Amino acid sequence: MLRKVLVVARREYLAAVATRSFLIGLALMPVLMGGGAVLPRLLVSRPDLAAKKIVIFDTTGRQEQPAEIESAVALRFESPGRIIQQMAERRNQQEIVDANGKPTGPRYEIDLRLVDQVTDAMRLEQSDRIRAKEIYCFVELTPRLIAPSPPAAEVSSGSALSGAAFYADGGTLSDVRRWFDQAISDAVRAHRLQAAGLNPAVVQAANRPVIVDAFGLLERDRDGGIRKAESVDRLSAVFLPLGCMLAMFTLLWMTAQPSLESILEEKQQRISEVLLGSIQPFQWMWGKLLGSVLCSLTTLVIYFVAALVAAWYLDYWEKIPWKIAPWFVLYQVLGVTLYSSLFMAVGAAANSTKDAQALMMPLLIFLLLPMFVWFNVIRDPDSGLAVGLSFYPPATPLVMIARMVVSSSIPAWQPVATMLAMLLGTGLCVFAAARIFRIGVLSQGHTPSLKELGRWIVSG
Amino acid sequence: MNAIELQSVCRSFGDRVAVDQLDLTIAPGLIHGFIGPNGSGKTTTIRMILRVFAPDRGRVIVFGKEHGQVADDRIGYLPEERGLYKKMRVRDVIVFFAELKGSRHSPTDIDDWLQRFSLADRARHRVESLSKGMAQKVQFISAVVARPELLILDEPFTGLDPVNREVFKDAILDLKRSGMTVLFSTHDMSVAEQMCDSICMIYRGSKVLDGPLDQIRRQYGEDTIRVRSGLADSEVLRLDGVTRITDLGRMRELRIRPGADVQKILRDLVSSGPLEHFELGHPTLHDIFLRIAGNGCPQNGGTDVA
Numbered sequence: 001m002l003r004k005v006l007v008v009a010r011r012e013y014l015a016a017v018a019t020r021s022f023l024i025g026l027a028l029m030p031v032l033m034g035g036g037a038v039l040p041r042l043l044v045s046r047p048d049l050a051a052k053k054i055v056i057f058d059t060t061g062r063q064e065q066p067a068e069i070e071s072a073v074a075l076r077f078e079s080p081g082r083i084i085q086q087m088a089e090r091r092n093q094q095e096i097v098d099a100n101g102k103p104t105g106p107r108y109e110i111d112l113r114l115v116d117q118v119t120d121a122m123r124l125e126q127s128d129r130i131r132a133k134e135i136y137c138f139v140e141l142t143p144r145l146i147a148p149s150p151p152a153a154e155v156s157s158g159s160a161l162s163g164a165a166f167y168a169d170g171g172t173l174s175d176v177r178r179w180f181d182q183a184i185s186d187a188v189r190a191h192r193l194q195a196a197g198l199n200p201a202v203v204q205a206a207n208r209p210v211i212v213d214a215f216g217l218l219e220r221d222r223d224g225g226i227r228k229a230e231s232v233d234r235l236s237a238v239f240l241p242l243g244c245m246l247a248m249f250t251l252l253w254m255t256a257q258p259s260l261e262s263i264l265e266e267k268q269q270r271i272s273e274v275l276l277g278s279i280q281p282f283q284w285m286w287g288k289l290l291g292s293v294l295c296s297l298t299t300l301v302i303y304f305v306a307a308l309v310a311a312w313y314l315d316y317w318e319k320i321p322w323k324i325a326p327w328f329v330l331y332q333v334l335g336v337t338l339y340s341s342l343f344m345a346v347g348a349a350a351n352s353t354k355d356a357q358a359l360m361m362p363l364l365i366f367l368l369l370p371m372f373v374w375f376n377v378i379r380d381p382d383s384g385l386a387v388g389l390s391f392y393p394p395a396t397p398l399v400m401i402a403r404m405v406v407s408s409s410i411p412a413w414q415p416v417a418t419m420l421a422m423l424l425g426t427g428l429c430v431f432a433a434a435r436i437f438r439i440g441v442l443s444q445g446h447t448p449s450l451k452e453l454g455r456w457i458v459s460g
Numbered sequence: 461m462n463a464i465e466l467q468s469v470c471r472s473f474g475d476r477v478a479v480d481q482l483d484l485t486i487a488p489g490l491i492h493g494f495i496g497p498n499g500s501g502k503t504t505t506i507r508m509i510l511r512v513f514a515p516d517r518g519r520v521i522v523f524g525k526e527h528g529q530v531a532d533d534r535i536g537y538l539p540e541e542r543g544l545y546k547k548m549r550v551r552d553v554i555v556f557f558a559e560l561k562g563s564r565h566s567p568t569d570i571d572d573w574l575q576r577f578s579l580a581d582r583a584r585h586r587v588e589s590l591s592k593g594m595a596q597k598v599q600f601i602s603a604v605v606a607r608p609e610l611l612i613l614d615e616p617f618t619g620l621d622p623v624n625r626e627v628f629k630d631a632i633l634d635l636k637r638s639g640m641t642v643l644f645s646t647h648d649m650s651v652a653e654q655m656c657d658s659i660c661m662i663y664r665g666s667k668v669l670d671g672p673l674d675q676i677r678r679q680y681g682e683d684t685i686r687v688r689s690g691l692a693d694s695e696v697l698r699l700d701g702v703t704r705i706t707d708l709g710r711m712r713e714l715r716i717r718p719g720a721d722v723q724k725i726l727r728d729l730v731s732s733g734p735l736e737h738f739e740l741g742h743p744t745l746h747d748i749f750l751r752i753a754g755n756g757c758p759q760n761g762g763t764d765v766a
Binding site: 003011015019266269270271274276279 | 507536541543546602603
């Protein structure tokens with residue numbers, strides 16, 4: 001019994017590992033998974049340096065001001081447009097040049113126009129200039145911007161305008177737009193503070209936020225002494241659990257997907273019929289699962305060594321969560337068995353890749369569920385959602401690893417209980433998958449419906 | 461002890477009856493032909509012998525055991541639907557199947573088989589680089605290399621050229637000489653006729669003929685004459701005692717009624733024109749099958765006396 005399982009496992013392992021595609025997948029998977037984080041940084045390091053020409057129509061100084069600020073604003077202060085222009089000049093001189101004098105961002109060249117009003121004809125003219133690439137955008141600043149508060153009627157109707165408008169061609173999410181949001185806010189705040197007779201520099205100092213230092217929990221060491229709490233930075237709080245979760249996700253899917261392809265190949269190439277003359281379906285399936293687990297552990301070792309080297313090089317050695325390492329391996333082994341058995345069942349039931357994709361769709365919803373709520377789990381690892389998901393076998397490896405990285409106060413019974421739940425879930429999945437597998441591998445030319453699959457599972 | 465015993469075995473798939481009340485006994489050390497047209501229930505029966513399927517009713521006894529496990533290591537199986545791992549090397553794939561059967565092989569065995577099938581220089585090649593015929597040889601070696609006591613071959617000659625057919629036939633006959641029991645399923649009755657010691661013919665799930673080949677032939681007697689002459693079919697059919705004529709191409713096969721005067725038929729043929737060939741013999745298995753199956757099976761263009 002075991003001998004045949006081992007023979008199949010060895011073949012599966014070698015077939016998976018001793019291939020070029022395994023090595024390519026090994027290198028590409030982290031790139032794909034980490035690409036979303038790395039690519040924007042790479043792009044930021046190569047910024048667009050072309051100067052942005054911006055037209056500002058400022059009507060704040062020429063309009064009738066509210067009575068309570070009229071005297072102060074009109075007599076004592078620059079218009080917001082002028083302040084923004086000065087801020088842009090300061091930015092061009094100080095903020096977009098690195099220590100070596102190398103530019104790090106585009107210059108903002110402000111064309112300030114102090115006007116009485118802005119007509120649609122003027123807006124159209126500037127819009128055409130944007131289309132002709134003469135300018136990047138134009139901004140309107142109206143007296144409402146410096147009014148103490150918008151009229152009550154407008155607020156209640158939900159139509160209160162900010163008093164500033166930004167016009168650009170698809171630049172809603174651009175850096176210029178974000179800079180203007182901040183610059184206009186700063187300009188108006190300064191304007192209001194001065195109108196109220198306050199020094200903006202003093203107020204800014206008073207408003208400086210306090211960043212609370214976050215720590216984990218204190219605990220006793222082996223000698224009975226008290227071990228100081230470790231500080232928790234952003235890396236530990238978000239990226240480390242997310243990284244562990246993604247690593248687990250990668251390992252599970254990298255192994256499960258080839259399991260489906262392998263069984264489909266055996267069906268399509270009629271190898272299954274030959275194998276059935278030599279081995280029982282259950283032995284065959286367990287052999288393939290064991291091969292998948294070994295392949296997954298090989299991948300883990302390679303990634304783990306790479307992660308250790310990276311942590312040492314980047315000086316993150318102290319951040320490595322050594323205490324969860326054994327749990328990671330245990331959850332990974334069970335997770336690979338669970339996922340691979342499900343994928344193999346789909347492969348056994350399908351007759352083609354297209355069939356397999358159709359059968360995978362309902363399964364994907366259940367398997368991807370934990371990835372939709374990762375932030376909730378990390379933010380509150382002891383919430384009902386996080387604990388509940390920990391007992392949902394397809395989510396257990398992902399959720400428990402993330403929770404264990406974030407929190408050190410998970411009750412000891414939970415890892416054990418989730419392991420048992422997973423063992424039970426895995427056992428049921430393997431049983432159901434083996435039933436499908438047993439009938440499915442001999443069922444050529446017919447893709448079963450979900451109802452038929454259910455019948456195969458029940459009746460065998 | 462018989463290698464296989466099937467007693468009143470039935471197996472259905474939904475409404476379709478694949479095997480119906482089948483009795484079969486396979487004695488050890490001989491080549492048994494399990495013949496019948498496509499879809500007659502041969503593969504289903506083989507899968508029940510292999511324990512892949514359980515019968516709905518009846519008993520399947522293999523090597524004296526009724527409740528053995530699927531994939532008994534004493535059974536080698538070459539299925540009709542063949543397949544090999546394309547990315548594996550020839551020698552590795554043979555070793556893999558041998559190990560699944562309990563590693564009862566030695567490297568020398570594999571080398572001998574590769575040599576015999578002219579595959580020695582391909583041992584390190586991947587299966588995907590082989591021709592269809594070569595892959596079929598690898599498949600055959602994989603089925604026999606563990607030296608099973610019972611070898612089940614399902615349509616082993618399909619797709620083979622005449623030269624490789626002979627190589628396979630010789631190999632099967634050698635295995636029989638070494639004491640192996642061979643169950644040989646085919647729809648090609650002429651091949652079965654050449655190689656098998658006994659025959660079981662199955663049609664629409666039911667056994668229609670069973671026994672040693674010589675006995676079956678004796679049972680049907682010498683009622684067949686093969687002739688090559690210039691006489692027209694209509695004139696041959698007018699000869700006294702001839703009941704049916706079948707055109708075989710270069711020859712014609714006449715079936716005569718029991719007790720017909722063969723000498724008179726010969727004289728009539730000689731007197732009617734030049735006679736190049738005259739041979740009195742047993743009916744072929746194919747002919748016997750057609751007689752048994754009657755109108756329910758495909759005919760081969762024969763003409764009966766009106």
